[in-house]
Amino acid sequence: MKDKLITSETKKKYTLGTFCVQILMSIVGLFFLIPIFMVFSYSFKTKLELYIGNPLALPKSPSWANYVTAFQKLNMGTTFFNTLFYTAVSVVILALFSGATAWAIARNRSKFFKFSYFYFIVGILIPYQALFLPIYIMGYTLHLTNTYYGIILMYIATGMSFGVFLMTSFMNTIPIEIEEAARIDGCSIYQTYFRIVLPLIKPAMATLVIMQSFTIWNDYLMASLFASDNNLQTLTVNLQMLFSQETNDYTTAMAAIVISFVPICILFIALQKYFIKGMTVGAVKG
Amino acid sequence: MRKRSLKLQSQAQYVSLVLPGMILFTVGVIIPMFMGLRYSFTSWDGFTKNLPWNGLDNYIKILHDPDVLNAWWFTIKFTFWNTIIQNVFALLLAVAIDGAIKGKKLYRTIFFIPCLISPVVAGFIWMRLYGTVLPALNGILKTNINFMLFGSGSTVLKGFLIANNWQWIGYWMLIYIAALQSIPGDLYEAARVDGASSILQFFKITIPMLAPAFTICIVGITVGSLKVYDLLVASTGGGPGRASNSIIYLTYNNAINDRQYGYGSAMSTSLIVVLLIVAAVQISWLRKKEVQI
Numbered sequence: 001m002k003d004k005l006i007t008s009e010t011k012k013k014y015t016l017g018t019f020c021v022q023i024l025m026s027i028v029g030l031f032f033l034i035p036i037f038m039v040f041s042y043s044f045k046t047k048l049e050l051y052i053g054n055p056l057a058l059p060k061s062p063s064w065a066n067y068v069t070a071f072q073k074l075n076m077g078t079t080f081f082n083t084l085f086y087t088a089v090s091v092v093i094l095a096l097f098s099g100a101t102a103w104a105i106a107r108n109r110s111k112f113f114k115f116s117y118f119y120f121i122v123g124i125l126i127p128y129q130a131l132f133l134p135i136y137i138m139g140y141t142l143h144l145t146n147t148y149y150g151i152i153l154m155y156i157a158t159g160m161s162f163g164v165f166l167m168t169s170f171m172n173t174i175p176i177e178i179e180e181a182a183r184i185d186g187c188s189i190y191q192t193y194f195r196i197v198l199p200l201i202k203p204a205m206a207t208l209v210i211m212q213s214f215t216i217w218n219d220y221l222m223a224s225l226f227a228s229d230n231n232l233q234t235l236t237v238n239l240q241m242l243f244s245q246e247t248n249d250y251t252t253a254m255a256a257i258v259i260s261f262v263p264i265c266i267l268f269i270a271l272q273k274y275f276i277k278g279m280t281v282g283a284v285k286g
Numbered sequence: 287m288r289k290r291s292l293k294l295q296s297q298a299q300y301v302s303l304v305l306p307g308m309i310l311f312t313v314g315v316i317i318p319m320f321m322g323l324r325y326s327f328t329s330w331d332g333f334t335k336n337l338p339w340n341g342l343d344n345y346i347k348i349l350h351d352p353d354v355l356n357a358w359w360f361t362i363k364f365t366f367w368n369t370i371i372q373n374v375f376a377l378l379l380a381v382a383i384d385g386a387i388k389g390k391k392l393y394r395t396i397f398f399i400p401c402l403i404s405p406v407v408a409g410f411i412w413m414r415l416y417g418t419v420l421p422a423l424n425g426i427l428k429t430n431i432n433f434m435l436f437g438s439g440s441t442v443l444k445g446f447l448i449a450n451n452w453q454w455i456g457y458w459m460l461i462y463i464a465a466l467q468s469i470p471g472d473l474y475e476a477a478r479v480d481g482a483s484s485i486l487q488f489f490k491i492t493i494p495m496l497a498p499a500f501t502i503c504i505v506g507i508t509v510g511s512l513k514v515y516d517l518l519v520a521s522t523g524g525g526p527g528r529a530s531n532s533i534i535y536l537t538y539n540n541a542i543n544d545r546q547y548g549y550g551s552a553m554s555t556s557l558i559v560v561l562l563i564v565a566a567v568q569i570s571w572l573r574k575k576e577v578q579i
Contacts, residue, residue, distance in 0.1 A: 012386035022387045029396045055422040097307035104300040125565045129513040130557045133541045134322035157314020189299035218404035220516045236404045243520045
């Protein structure tokens with residue numbers, strides 16, 4: 001991705017037209033940044049500035065006070081750990097299951113595996129939000145609501161469709177010969193999966209893990225249904241509670257937004273290569 | 287004989303690799319889908335053990351319930367405009383970034399950043415922007431633009447379209463960028479040799495070659511917009527009045543808050559039916575276009 005961008009840059013000429021496009025893009029870029037800038041600006045303002053200052057002005061005497069308040073109000077230790085825990089456990093198991101399923105589907109021709117593929121793919125067009133009510137009833141019936149494993153199981157279940165789709169499209173790229181050699185040497189299917197296949201599909205795994213991490217980290221509906229207890233709440237649910245409690249003092253809310261946004265932003269910048277690859281696999285393969 | 291049993295054994299092992307995911311998917315997605323269908327024919331309140339069957343009553347009620355029709359109307363308008371605006375702008379930005387401009391990576395990151403924010407948070411940010419920050423611009427510019435888009439039922443859709451497109455244009459832009467980069471350069475070279483203008487090249491080469499990306503983006507944006515819920519939670523809460531109730535928002539209120547599980551299930555089921563029909567029509571139509579090329 002990075003390399004392609006650079007090569008295409010050297011090929012094309014920079015003309016007057018390009019300069020106009022550059023100006024236009026910068027204006028659009030500014031529009032995109034205004035809301036983000038506003039969040040940062042407000043997170044450093046004092047409560048007094050909310051009422052008397054110009055809303056567009058920068059904070060007069062920037063202070064970390066809002067961050068301290070937000071940190072306490074968000075119940076940061078617990079919610080941050082919960083969000084991280086649900087996200088990490090769900091995506092790791094999801095990646096292992098999707099990888100195994102996709103591999104089995106790719107290596108077998110019998111009806112069961114063909115059926116399995118379509119079975120999973122049906123779900124791709126149905127976002128879980130459209131099913132939230134029966135999913136909630138199911139969770140309630142099985143006593144999965146307000147447990148940490150309930151929400152994790154539901155994140156895995158609702159992520160399987162996309163996982164299998166993504167993994168299957170990667171499977172064709174890995175050579176079958178190594179697996180066959182391993183099988184001849186007496187490796188079982190499970191050993192082959194864990195020792196041979198998993199290392200080969202690591203890039204695809206990374207892609208899936210990162211894409212699902214963002215989805216789960218930012219998720220609201222499932223978290224609000226399955227983890228509403230105080231000690232089970234996630235960052236997004238807690239943020240929403242903070243928004244609805246503090247309708248007048250939103251400097252704290254803005255600081256809280258920054259706190260929840262920074263980790264995910266760092267993660268994205270570090271791993272954007274994989275993220276972009278995952279998003280585009282469908283587009284390029286058609 | 288031994289070989290055959292070995293093969294069967296390995297088949298069974300392969301099946302066992304599929305099963306854990308399949309069981310979870312069945313319990314968490316497929317069974318709930320059928321449960322929802324079943325509840326939709328009852329007037330269940332979530333408490334009672336038996337399910338009071340009432341046939342098609344819920345569906346008939348949906349067709350006559352002004353709140354549901356209103357929520358559908360909002361959701362459909364929201365989806366329609368999103369599909370158009372997001373596709374057009376994502377493609378324009380992608381073409382610009384794929385061109386000769388400097389600082390491609392910077393632009394790409396700037397446009398993508400809003401996607402990393404939770405939609406709940408994005409809704410809140412835009413509510414504050416419309417309510418407090420942007421109106422201050424009128425004082426400076428000596429203008430009288432109405433920035434309070436969430437304040438009235440006639441502008442609330444516009445407000446959400448701006449917020450939603452701000453958040454997701456960058457996402458679809460990345461898909462278009464990747465698709466643009468996968469177009470072989472010699473196609474353009476051949477066209478240049480034949481003397482085709484760059485506008486002609488765009489419509490005769492770029493657009494047709496992007497057909498698979500169009501399919502992904504159009505279907506993706508439609509499905510993503512029909513499920514709108516998070517964005518409304520911390521901004522208007524479905525208001526003012528009921529002006530920005532989406533279908534999922536209304537289902538949530540009816541089912542979880544008012545405990546009309548049967549009626550809510552009927553609303554859920556009708557949304558899934560609409561989702562599948564719309565996606566099927568779009569995919570078959572767009573695939574046909576792909577083949578023609």
